[in-house]
Amino acid sequence: MMASSTAERIAGIVAANDVVLFMKGIPAAPQCGFSATVVQILSRLEVPFESVDVLADFEIREGIKAFSSWPTIPQLYVKGEFIGGCDIVREMFQAGELSTVLAEKGVAVGAL
Amino acid sequence: MTPAALEVEDESALHAGHGGATRRADGGITHLRVRVVAQAFAGKSRVECHRLVNALLAQEIAEGLHAIAIDAKAPEQKAPGE
DSSP: OOOHHHHHHHHHHHHHOSEEEEESEETTEESSHHHHHHHHHHHHTTOOOEEEEGGGOHHHHHHHHHHTTOOSSOEEEETTEEEEOHHHHHHHHHTTHHHHHHHHTTOOOSOO | OOEEEEEEEEOHHHHTTOTTOOOOTTOOOOEEEEEEEEGGGTTOOHHHHHHHHHHHTHHHHHHTOOEEEEEEEOGGGSOTTO
């Protein structure tokens, strides 16, 4: 079980940022190929996003898996909604759906 | 789940030793790629499809599998020529 304070911290981060990526490493230096892929896609779309390095915080690393009942990292959230991990984000990007979802949720996208 | 098609690849060696990767003491699989076509995915969102696959792998995840690349599709979603 995750400590409720960790769940609250995660909920706070997700609520406070329109687009937030829980990843391994930082956008400038991802520590995992799956995280790197999502960073590249968000950069391609010119979407401003907040990132959380789960390698720097063990409680978040474990807590985020319980938060969305999703066992892997990265995890992308838009306006509080869990969008998916690397494969889902890539499929949505390739199908043009990611920009649509961002636009529908009122997130400014630099590139279409 | 009764898949119409299923491919599973062990990609652990490709990721050995990267940041955050934990080598398993038992030498088990850490990175898995799963391609599955099943009627069970019909009408479901991508997140729901992935959750079905993740649920089937819950035991392996608990034992140290930590990355699963998933391509889950319903039979009618197969791209032409696939």
